[in-house]
Amino acid sequence: MKKRIMKINLSAFIVPVMSVIIALLIASVVILLIGKNPLIAYYEMLKGAFGSSQDFINTIVKTTPLILTGLAVGFGFRAGVFNIGAEGQMSMGALFATIAGMNLGGFPPYIAIPITILSGMLMGALWASIAGFLKARTGAHEVITTIMLNWISYYLGNYMVAGPLSVGSGTPKSPEIAASAKLPVIIKSQSIELTPGIFIAILMAIVIYVLLEKTSTGYEIKAVGFNPYAAEYGGISIAKNVVLAMAISGALAGLAGALEVMGLHYRYLGTLTSGKGFDGISISLIGQNHPIGIIFAALLIGSLRTGSNAMQFAGIPKHIVMIIQGIVIFLVAADRIVKTILTYRKKHKAGVEK
Amino acid sequence: MTWIISILNIFTNPLFYKITLTAATPFIFAALGGVFSEITGVVNIALEGIMLLGAFVSIVFTYLTGSPWIGVLMAMISGLGMAWLHAWASIKWYGNQIVSGTALILLAQGLTGFLMEPIFGKPGQTDFIGRIKDIKIPFVKNIPFVGEIIGELNPLVFIAIGLVFFSWWFLYKTTMGLRMRAVGENPEAADTLGINVYKIRYFGVLMSGILASLGGAFLSVGELGQFKELMTGGRGFIALAAMILGNWNPIGAFWACLLFGAAEAMNNQLQSSPILQISASTKPLFNMLPFIVTIIVVSGFIGRTRAPAADGVPYIKD
Numbered sequence: 001m002k003k004r005i006m007k008i009n010l011s012a013f014i015v016p017v018m019s020v021i022i023a024l025l026i027a028s029v030v031i032l033l034i035g036k037n038p039l040i041a042y043y044e045m046l047k048g049a050f051g052s053s054q055d056f057i058n059t060i061v062k063t064t065p066l067i068l069t070g071l072a073v074g075f076g077f078r079a080g081v082f083n084i085g086a087e088g089q090m091s092m093g094a095l096f097a098t099i100a101g102m103n104l105g106g107f108p109p110y111i112a113i114p115i116t117i118l119s120g121m122l123m124g125a126l127w128a129s130i131a132g133f134l135k136a137r138t139g140a141h142e143v144i145t146t147i148m149l150n151w152i153s154y155y156l157g158n159y160m161v162a163g164p165l166s167v168g169s170g171t172p173k174s175p176e177i178a179a180s181a182k183l184p185v186i187i188k189s190q191s192i193e194l195t196p197g198i199f200i201a202i203l204m205a206i207v208i209y210v211l212l213e214k215t216s217t218g219y220e221i222k223a224v225g226f227n228p229y230a231a232e233y234g235g236i237s238i239a240k241n242v243v244l245a246m247a248i249s250g251a252l253a254g255l256a257g258a259l260e261v262m263g264l265h266y267r268y269l270g271t272l273t274s275g276k277g278f279d280g281i282s283i284s285l286i287g288q289n290h291p292i293g294i295i296f297a298a299l300l301i302g303s304l305r306t307g308s309n310a311m312q313f314a315g316i317p318k319h320i321v322m323i324i325q326g327i328v329i330f331l332v333a334a335d336r337i338v339k340t341i342l343t344y345r346k347k348h349k350a351g352v353e354k
Numbered sequence: 355m356t357w358i359i360s361i362l363n364i365f366t367n368p369l370f371y372k373i374t375l376t377a378a379t380p381f382i383f384a385a386l387g388g389v390f391s392e393i394t395g396v397v398n399i400a401l402e403g404i405m406l407l408g409a410f411v412s413i414v415f416t417y418l419t420g421s422p423w424i425g426v427l428m429a430m431i432s433g434l435g436m437a438w439l440h441a442w443a444s445i446k447w448y449g450n451q452i453v454s455g456t457a458l459i460l461l462a463q464g465l466t467g468f469l470m471e472p473i474f475g476k477p478g479q480t481d482f483i484g485r486i487k488d489i490k491i492p493f494v495k496n497i498p499f500v501g502e503i504i505g506e507l508n509p510l511v512f513i514a515i516g517l518v519f520f521s522w523w524f525l526y527k528t529t530m531g532l533r534m535r536a537v538g539e540n541p542e543a544a545d546t547l548g549i550n551v552y553k554i555r556y557f558g559v560l561m562s563g564i565l566a567s568l569g570g571a572f573l574s575v576g577e578l579g580q581f582k583e584l585m586t587g588g589r590g591f592i593a594l595a596a597m598i599l600g601n602w603n604p605i606g607a608f609w610a611c612l613l614f615g616a617a618e619a620m621n622n623q624l625q626s627s628p629i630l631q632i633s634a635s636t637k638p639l640f641n642m643l644p645f646i647v648t649i650i651v652v653s654g655f656i657g658r659t660r661a662p663a664a665d666g667v668p669y670i671k672d
Contacts, residue, residue: 030465034472082452140653143399143452144598147591148645148652155645159638166635281456317471322464329457330439334449 016286016293016328018338020300023327027320034316041316048310049303054189055310060198061264063302065090067201068256069280070287070294070301071208072249077289078212079245080225085131085146086253087277088153092127093120093254095157097261098165098268101177112180117200117258124254125247127153132246136239142246150277158270165268174268183263195263202295204252209291211248221245253277275322279305282325285332301325360629361620368502370619375503375511376577377622378615380405380586382514383569384593385600385607386521387562391437393525393602394558395538395664396444399455401566402590403462404436408570410466413483413581414473422486422575426510429571430564436462437563445555448668459590467583478583485579486510510568510576517565521604534558538662541669551669566590588645595648601659610651617647 028038049059069086076083083089097120104112131145161172183195212218223231224241232238260272279301286300287293301321308318331338364370384401391398411432412425419425436458443449443457467477474480488506495505525531536544537554545551569589574581592614599613600606621643625632632640 030468034469084456134649134653138653140649141598144591144595144652145649147588148595148649151588151645152642152649155638155641159636162635162638278460282460285453317468317477319464319467322460323468324464326457326459326461326464329460330443330454333451333453333457334443334447336447336449337443 012288012290012293014342015335015338016288016297016332018342019328019331019335020286020324022331022338023324026327027324030323031316031320036314036316041311041314041320044311044314044316045304045307047307049307051310054192055306057187057189057192057194059299059303059306060194061192062305063298064197064201064263065256065260065276066279066283066298066302066305067198067205067295068252068259069277070283070298071205071280071291072252072256072277073280074284074287074289074291074294075208075212075252076245076249077284078225079221079241079249080228081132081135081142081242081245081249083128083131083146083246083249083253084143084281085128085149085277086249086256086280087273087275088146088150089124089127089250089253090257090260090277091153091157091273092257093124094257094261094272095153095160095268096120096123096254097258098174098177101181101261102175103178104181105178107180109180109184112178113183113262116177116181116262117255120254120258120261121251122254124257125251128246128250128253129243132243135246136242154270157268157272161268161270172270176266177261181262182266183259193263195259197259197263200255200259201298204255205291205295208252212291217244253280279325282329285329356629360624360627363629364620364623364627367623368499370616370623371503372507373619373622374612374615375507376615377618378611379508379511379514379576380569380572380589381593381596381611381614382518382608383572384566384590385596385611386514386517386604387565387569388594388597389521389525389562389600389602389604389607390534390565391559391562392597392665393538393662394534394555395541395662395667395669396441396555396559397451397455397666398437398440398559398562398566399452399591399594400436400440400458400462401455401562401569401593402586402588403455403459404433404563404566405570405573405590406459406466406584406586407432407436407462408567409574409585410462410469410570410581411567412571412575413480414469416485416575417474417480417483420484422484425575426486426568426571429567433563433565433567433570434560435563436567437560440563441556441559444668445552445559448670451666451668463584466581470581470583480580480582482579483575483581485575485577508572508576510572513568514572515608518604518608525604530557535662537669538664541664545669545671551671555669566593569593592644592648595652598659598661599651599655602662613651614644614648617644 031038031041072086097116100119101116131142134140135142165174167175185193187194220236221241228238283297287297304321308321312318408429412429415428416422416425443454444451470477488508490506495501533549537551541551596610597607599610621640625640
C-alpha cells in the first residue's frame, strides 16, 4: 500500500518535471532558429535569476504573486472550475487595495495593512463570484465569462488611471498608497526590496492545503469538482460550492494584486498584472494543483521571468518564456505523451537488460 | 437626451451597419471554426491563438512576397498546424481539451511576440505592410443606403458570409456533415456503425483551424494592413460565445456574430460621435461594451441552447 502511494506521488512529480525539460529542449530549437545559442541563452537566464543576491531577491519578489495566482487557478481546478480570470481578479484586487491604501493615511500600519489586504481579497472574490454566480445560475461557462471579465477589468483599470485616479504625467498611474499601508521592507539589495509578502503567499498555500485536505468545506468543494451530480445526490449544493470556490479563487488572485501594490509598486498601474494571472494557469498545472507543488512551480516561472529579462540583453526576446509555458501546458494537458515516453524508455531498458 | 439623439444618429447611419459587418467578419470565421470542431465533440478554445498566429503569419508572408493573398494562404496553413496539435493532444492522447487550447493560445502569443524583432526589427507592432483591396460592386454601389453598406467591402467579408451558408449546407445536407454530428452526439453509436470517430474529429478540428486563421488574417491583411501584438484581443472567445448563442449552428452563429459586431460598431461610433465628444480618458469605459454584451447574452441564452452531447469528452475506444 505504502509503495503504491509512493509510486503515484512519483509520477505526479515526474510528468511536470519531464514536461519542463522537453519544453526547454523545444524552446532551444526556437532560439537556434533565430540564430542564437540556446546554451548561452539559458546560462544568461540562470545568471539573471540567481546570479547575485539582488537577482535572487528579485526572483523571490516575482515569485510572490505567482504563488497566489497559481493557488487561485489550482484551487479552482480542484473545485471543478477553470478560473482563467485570475488576471482580471488580480487587477481588481490591486485597484481596490490601492483605493483603500490611499485613504488610510490616518491609521497606524497594524490597521491600514490588514484593511488594504482585505479590500484586495474581497474585490478579487467579488469579481470572480460574478462568474461563479452566472455558472451556478445560468450555466454560462466560466472560461468565457472570466475572459470577458478580464477585459472589462482591464478597461476599468485603464479608465481609473486615466480618469478618476489619474495623477502626474507620463504612464497613467494612480497616486501612491499611504506609507502606513505599505508592507515593511525586510531586506534591501540596491533598488530591490523584499517584503513579508512572500511569507504571506507561502502561508496562503498552507491555508489552502489545510482547507482542501482537512476541512469539510474543502471536502464538499472537491466533491463537487470531482463529480457534481454524485455530490448533489449526497446532499451537497453545487451552486453554493461553485460560487464559494470561485470566491476563494478570486480572493487569492486579489491578494496577489494587493501585495503587488503594497510591496512593489505602491500604486495602481495599468500594466500591474501583465500576464501574472495567466501564469497562474501554467503554475497550477505544473504544480499538479497541489498547494506545495504550486510554490515550486511559481518559483520556476518566477525565475524564468526574471531570467528572461537578462536574456533580452543577449538578444533573445523575453517571449521565449511564454513559448516554454505553452509547451509545458500542452504536455501537461496530454500527459499521456510524457507518460508514454517514460514507459517506453523503461520497457526499452528492461529489454536491454534481458 | 444627447445620448438618445446620438444613438439614433448612429442607427440611421449606413456606416454603422458597414462597421458591424466588418467587425463581425473575424467572429464569423472563428465561430464557424468553433462549430466545425465542437459539432464533432472537440472543444476548441485555441481559436484565439489560432487567429493571432493567422494574423501574424499572413502579415509575414505579405511582407516577404508582397501578396496579401499568399499571406492568407499561409495563415490557413498555420491554422492547420495549430489545429493539428490540438487534435493530436485531445483526440490521440485524450488530453484535456480546455487545457490544450490554453496552451496553444500561450504558444501563439509567445511565438508571435518572439518573432517580431527577428523578422520586423522591432517589438510591439509592424509598419503598414499591405492589405487586400476592397472590392466595389458596380450597380449595388449606387443603391442608396444599402449601397453604402455592402457596395464596397473587403472580399474576405463576402467569403465569410459565403462560408456561413456553405457550412450550413455541409453540416446539415451532406453525409459527411451527418457523420460529424453523429460523432459529436454519440461517438459510441457512430463507431458501432463503422464511422471512424477519430478521423471525423480530426477533420472537424483541422477545419476549425483553417477557418479561425482566416478570421485572424482578416484582422491583419484584411483590415489594418499591419500586425500588432495580441491584436485579436479576446475575439476568439467572443466567437465561442457566438457559437454557443447560435446553438452550434452556422446560421445561428452568424446572427450572433452580427450582434457582437454591432456591439463593437456601436462602441466605435459612440467614441467618435461628434455630439457626445467622448474624452480620451473615458474611452476605456466604452471599450468594455462588447465584453459586457457577451456576458449578458451568454448568461441569458444558455440553457435555451444545447451543446453536442459528447462535446469536450475524449473518445476512448476499448
